[in-house]
Amino acid sequence: MITKMPLEPLQRAQRIYLDHAATTPLLPAAQEAMLAGFAEWANPSSPHAEGRRARAALEDARARIGKALGWEGEVVFTSGASEALALAISRCRLPLGAASSVEHEAVLRHAEGTARLAVDAGGLVDPGSAARGELVAVQQVNNETGVIQPLDRIAEVVRAAGGLLLADCAQGAGKIALPDADLIALSAHKFGGPIGAGVLLVRDWAMLRPSGGQERGYRAGTENLPGVLAMAAALEESGDWLAAAVRLRQRLEQSIVAAGGGVIAGESPRVPTIGAYRMPGKSAAAQLIRFDGMGIAVSAGSACSSGSLRTSHVLGAMGLDDKVASEVIRVSIGRETTEEEIIRFAAAWSEVAGKASAAA
Amino acid sequence: MIYLDYQATTPLAPEAREAMLPWLSGPEAMGFANPHSPHRPGRAAAAAVDLAREQVAALLPPGGNVVFTGSATEALNLAIKGTARGDGTNVFAASAIEHAAVLDCGESMRGNSDVFTISVDEAGLVDPEAALPDQLQLLAVMHVNNEIGTVQPVERLCERVREHSGYVLCDAVQSYGKMPLPDGPDMIALSAHKLYGPKGIGALWVRDGIAVAPLIHGGGQEAGLRSGTLSPALCAGFGAAAALAKARMDEDAAHVAELWVTARDIFAGWTLNGSAEQRWHGNLNLRKDGLDVARLMSDLRDLAFSAGSACASGSGRPSHVLRAIGLTDRQAKSSIRIGFGRYTRPEDLEDACARIVAAAAAQGV
Numbered sequence A: 001m002i003t004k005m006p007l008e009p010l011q012r013a014q015r016i017y018l019d020h021a022a023t024t025p026l027l028p029a030a031q032e033a034m035l036a037g038f039a040e041w042a043n044p045s046s047p048h049a050e051g052r053r054a055r056a057a058l059e060d061a062r063a064r065i066g067k068a069l070g071w072e073g074e075v076v077f078t079s080g081a082s083e084a085l086a087l088a089i090s091r092c093r094l095p096l097g098a099a100s101s102v103e104h105e106a107v108l109r110h111a112e113g114t115a116r117l118a119v120d121a122g123g124l125v126d127p128g129s130a131a132r133g134e135l136v137a138v139q140q141v142n143n144e145t146g147v148i149q150p151l152d153r154i155a156e157v158v159r160a161a162g163g164l165l166l167a168d169c170a171q172g173a174g175k176i177a178l179p180d181a182d183l184i185a186l187s188a189h190k191f192g193g194p195i196g197a198g199v200l201l202v203r204d205w206a207m208l209r210p211s212g213g214q215e216r217g218y219r220a221g222t223e224n225l226p227g228v229l230a231m232a233a234a235l236e237e238s239g240d241w242l243a244a245a246v247r248l249r250q251r252l253e254q255s256i257v258a259a260g261g262g263v264i265a266g267e268s269p270r271v272p273t274i275g276a277y278r279m280p281g282k283s284a285a286a287q288l289i290r291f292d293g294m295g296i297a298v299s300a301g302s303a304c305s306s307g308s309l310r311t312s313h314v315l316g317a318m319g320l321d322d323k324v325a326s327e328v329i330r331v332s333i334g335r336e337t338t339e340e341e342i343i344r345f346a347a348a349w350s351e352v353a354g355k356a357s358a359a360a
Numbered sequence B: 001m002i003y004l005d006y007q008a009t010t011p012l013a014p015e016a017r018e019a020m021l022p023w024l025s026g027p028e029a030m031g032f033a034n035p036h037s038p039h040r041p042g043r044a045a046a047a048a049v050d051l052a053r054e055q056v057a058a059l060l061p062p063g064g065n066v067v068f069t070g071s072a073t074e075a076l077n078l079a080i081k082g083t084a085r086g087d088g089t090n091v092f093a094a095s096a097i098e099h100a101a102v103l104d105c106g107e108s109m110r111g112n113s114d115v116f117t118i119s120v121d122e123a124g125l126v127d128p129e130a131a132l133p134d135q136l137q138l139l140a141v142m143h144v145n146n147e148i149g150t151v152q153p154v155e156r157l158c159e160r161v162r163e164h165s166g167y168v169l170c171d172a173v174q175s176y177g178k179m180p181l182p183d184g185p186d187m188i189a190l191s192a193h194k195l196y197g198p199k200g201i202g203a204l205w206v207r208d209g210i211a212v213a214p215l216i217h218g219g220g221q222e223a224g225l226r227s228g229t230l231s232p233a234l235c236a237g238f239g240a241a242a243a244l245a246k247a248r249m250d251e252d253a254a255h256v257a258e259l260w261v262t263a264r265d266i267f268a269g270w271t272l273n274g275s276a277e278q279r280w281h282g283n284l285n286l287r288k289d290g291l292d293v294a295r296l297m298s299d300l301r302d303l304a305f306s307a308g309s310a311c312a313s314g315s316g317r318p319s320h321v322l323r324a325i326g327l328t329d330r331q332a333k334s335s336i337r338i339g340f341g342r343y344t345r346p347e348d349l350e351d352a353c354a355r356i357v358a359a360a361a362a363q364g365v
Helices: A028-039 A049-069 A081-091 A151-160 A225-235 A241-258 A284-293 A313-317 A339-359 B014-023 B040-057 B072-082 B100-108 B154-163 B232-266 B293-299 B320-324 B346-362
Strands: A074-078 A096-100 A115-117 A135-137 A164-168 A183-187 A198-202 A274-278 A328-332 B064-069 B090-095 B113-118 B138-140 B167-171 B187-191 B202-207 B283-287 B335-339
Touching: A028 A225, A049 A074, A049 A225, A074 A081, A081 A135, A081 A164, A081 A183, A081 A198, A151 A164, A241 A274, A241 A339, A284 A328, A284 A339, B014 B232, B040 B064, B040 B232, B064 B072, B072 B100, B072 B138, B072 B167, B072 B187, B072 B202, B090 B100, B100 B113, B100 B167, B154 B167, B232 B283, B232 B346, B293 B335, B293 B346, B335 B346
Parallel strands: A096 A115, A096 A135, A135 A164, A164 A183, B090 B113, B090 B138, B138 B167, B167 B187
Antiparallel strands: A074 A198, A183 A198, A274 A328, B064 B202, B187 B202, B283 B335
């Protein structure tokens, strides 16, 4: 007997979800794997038959995840990307020496007192600035703008200097190939897997100091097997939809520009799923309220900070002044986004922008 | 297969599974939303997290907050490292029978902390009047031990630590939702999957006014104490499991008490490890001199029981808990742990125990 009725999520009818950088719907294959995982509830560390079955499923998922990602190094399961990044930074044999100025807070909050690698107006790090014999953190894809960093080049520079590269690939995994980094953090719920599962990819165990416990002594705590199974299933899903995403975004951006809007870092290499757009004269907060009322979920920067309405550190690092930055929203499309939804959102954008210029 | 390893993990309650499903949605609904997003789907997910937090808190003392974590291990690490004095004067003490998550965390701090171990007696109990180190910052003492089930005198220790102006961390992983928690701890660590909830989520309850420094930085979730997107599904599963446990606490405990009597009768000639009275009765840790546990397990492949904690049981190391209560390595290695709970049927337990006794007899012990 549960005394309170469980709460219900909103139903999709009439909603347009364009906030896939915050989180993505669970893919059917992942959902199925998760439900199967709930039936496999034994502790993977138990030596009895149930435990060994759970262990076998866990190790199978580990191998499948490596294969799906084309990763030949080690795979450590965590509760998400934030934990994976914290683990990498706190257990790496080299101290964190530098981080790009556009990293997620999950890196920056661990990086106080270390060097910042600046970005240009297009949001890109100069690879030459990464020559350090320490741990260097540069993300693969920015979560607010979609800009892709030249990580393969950065990795060469870091390694030549005797350092190691930590790449936050939370937004890139499942969409573009993994970079040639030494430590890589991923989050399942950004690619159609469940919230509560992530991985740290480790090129070589020798890069980390063990802490004891599960995951060969590199991450203590009972593994979330259903989450891991769902993560593996999500990664194995096809990426065919990305070609359509390129076209959808093109269409959206043409429409936004035609209605007087600006595309942030439009000239830089970007993943096809994330775009940041400025609506001159209308604050992001006001835009969000309007769009939400119209049944459209978008965001101002990251989900973590979008409640706070602080100016985005990412846009600031790219040289945008506070006023301009405060007028930028993030639109992120996903596998199930349809052309009709994009057309409806583009029309809504024009409507909100029209009222903005009329008021201005 | 008969599952008798409830200290390692518990079956997922159907009610907890049901509560999770709406939040594991694909694009057909909005249950997948990020609870930290301010749009409507995000706020609906946040409301589910809030309800779960209330449900989890309903079994905890008033005057504190529930911080969701990825596991109890993380909650314990957060409590121990997050309250440590950083100026080289930190003093940490833990009972000798704490879980490895506490003991290993303590070991890792030896460089800049004084780390003490409080011994236990032969019954597996900490002396409530045991000497405590000066300048004690944090004492970790578990409520119910995971290997031998003994219930520690947490309340008295809390009173005494308060006189030292230190804090007490109580690992209540094995007792939360199964019996009333002790009064007095400043922090309490929990795990959902020991309570018929899902794996991948735990919690740290922190008394108001205690400053804890985070281990995982980032988006600033959980009031900055634990960054990382919260899973509304895992939270809802944890909440439903807690609500169910609260509603069924007496019924579950009565069921376990009956099972205990049944099993104890069958194992009449065996020696119980740990106090028979000061104990959670869903844990039966027994030894028989000369017993070959590995052989017993391979003779009884369709029974799931254990030889200590799941984490350590693959390692072949003798249990630190059994050593702490004075057993020789040989005695420790002839011990087994049988754990049962809500979904254990009396006839299955009887059958399993009878077969263990028969298999041991066949070894000539």
